[in-house]
Amino acid sequence: MSDKPNEKPKAGSQPGWGTLAVHGGEPRGKAFDAVTTPIVQSATYAFKDTAEIARYFEGDLDREEYGRYGNPTVRAAEAKLAALEGAEDAALFPSGMSAVTTAMFALLKSGDHVILTSDGYRRTRQFVTVILARLGVEHTLVKPDDERALLAALRPGQTRIIIGESPTNPYLRVADLALFARARDACPGANLLVDATFATPINQRPLEGGADLVLHSCTKYLGGHNDLLAGALCGRAPLVSLIKDLRGVLGGVLDPQSAFLLIRGLKTLPLRVRRQNETALNVARWLEQHARVREVFYPGLESHPDHALATRTMSGFGGVVSFRVRGDAQATSRVVDACRLATIAPSLGATETLIEQPALMSYFDKTTEEREAIGIYDDLVRLSVGLEDADDIIADLAQALT
Numbered sequence: 001m002s003d004k005p006n007e008k009p010k011a012g013s014q015p016g017w018g019t020l021a022v023h024g025g026e027p028r029g030k031a032f033d034a035v036t037t038p039i040v041q042s043a044t045y046a047f048k049d050t051a052e053i054a055r056y057f058e059g060d061l062d063r064e065e066y067g068r069y070g071n072p073t074v075r076a077a078e079a080k081l082a083a084l085e086g087a088e089d090a091a092l093f094p095s096g097m098s099a100v101t102t103a104m105f106a107l108l109k110s111g112d113h114v115i116l117t118s119d120g121y122r123r124t125r126q127f128v129t130v131i132l133a134r135l136g137v138e139h140t141l142v143k144p145d146d147e148r149a150l151l152a153a154l155r156p157g158q159t160r161i162i163i164g165e166s167p168t169n170p171y172l173r174v175a176d177l178a179l180f181a182r183a184r185d186a187c188p189g190a191n192l193l194v195d196a197t198f199a200t201p202i203n204q205r206p207l208e209g210g211a212d213l214v215l216h217s218c219t220k221y222l223g224g225h226n227d228l229l230a231g232a233l234c235g236r237a238p239l240v241s242l243i244k245d246l247r248g249v250l251g252g253v254l255d256p257q258s259a260f261l262l263i264r265g266l267k268t269l270p271l272r273v274r275r276q277n278e279t280a281l282n283v284a285r286w287l288e289q290h291a292r293v294r295e296v297f298y299p300g301l302e303s304h305p306d307h308a309l310a311t312r313t314m315s316g317f318g319g320v321v322s323f324r325v326r327g328d329a330q331a332t333s334r335v336v337d338a339c340r341l342a343t344i345a346p347s348l349g350a351t352e353t354l355i356e357q358p359a360l361m362s363y364f365d366k367t368t369e370e371r372e373a374i375g376i377y378d379d380l381v382r383l384s385v386g387l388e389d390a391d392d393i394i395a396d397l398a399q400a401l402t
């Protein structure tokens with residue numbers, strides 16, 4: 001392993017990443033002889049006669065019916081993502097949160113139990129610990145590297161979902177997904193859902209490691225241009241089909257414009273991720289030797305607690321680097337404010353380099369003490385490298401840190 005991803009997703013006759021990204025999931029001949037998949041902006045679809053409706057409902061016809069049940073542009077984006085993830089099928093949603101909440105409603109009923117990691121995405125945690133709790137779904141929070149706690153939390157027959165996430169925000173902790181798969185195997189009826197938003201299909205392959213479902217906020221790397229919101233679930237066809245059926249009821253469907261932008265983004269995913277892996281490693285190494293930087297968190301650095309695990313299980317370390325500035329909250333804000341290239345904004349994984357101070361962004365409502373109790377320091381900065389030149393990103397940080 002190095003910071004360069006494999007040239008091919010799998011050995012053998014599989015096409016390489018670039019070919020899969022450009023052509024995967026899309027038919028060679030497209031509507032109107034277009035070279036790209038068109039945006040089909042139609043809410044509903046016409047039947048020739050009532051006999052065609054009957055044939056459709058008998059399953060003899062592969063066609064669209066009504067926009068909440070499917071759209072050709074969205075289907076093409078789903079097929080491309082499934083090809084890149086090595087999944088039988090994928091389902092798209094209007095946001096990552098819509099994807100994860102729909103999956104949980106599809107798999108859970110009152111009295112069931114969910115295991116989630118304490119460092120997982122904040123809104124997913126809120127959904128499970130507050131909203132699902134209100135509906136009678138129980139949960140246990142475990143530390144992601146505590147195998148004993150994970151195994152102790154299993155309730156065979158009651159635990160239906162184990163949620164893992166890797167790498168995590170903002171410390172880029174890498175979870176041993178094999179450990180999660182073993183826990184799932186010990187618990188018949190449980191599904192392992194992995195939020196792989198930070199990893200992308202290029203850097204990590206959770207389905208090959210035994211995950212049942214992979215979640216992506218496509219708002220981040222998969223869309224990759226800070227111009228769309230979308231979410232996706234990838235996995236075995238029957239499981240994804242179950243989730244799509246509920247999507248048609250709950251109504252959280254992706255619009256065809258965003259699906260088109262996602263297809264466009266996915267075509268350059270391998271290029272972008274490879275470049276962002278490389279830039280982030282350079283930036284992290286540069287930050288690590290800077291006198292005004294207290295600590296750098298990046299799994300590609302030997303100093304990161306999960307460096308060995310990341311090296312073993314990932315083919316790239318990703319584009320997000322977090323670091324602590326020597327100084328208090330105000331001094332840290334001054335560094336962030338002094339950036340000229342990096343834009344102050346939440347989110348990550350796209351063309352523009354984004355910077356934020358988590359204490360002021362995601363955890364604004366908490367006090368310094370409350371933040372420290374959950375490990376969010378006032379002097380912490382999260383940087384998501386974009387596609388600008390590494391030298392320019394470093395020069396920007398250099399002037400901001402002085």
Ligand SMILES: *Cc1c(COP(=O)(O)O)cnc(C)c1O
Pocket residue numbers: 095096097098121169195197198217218219220229230231
């Ligand atoms: C952003 C994000 C989500 C939520 O996705 P949205 O598209 O914003 O709804 C979930 N998980 C992780 C790890 C994320 O970064």
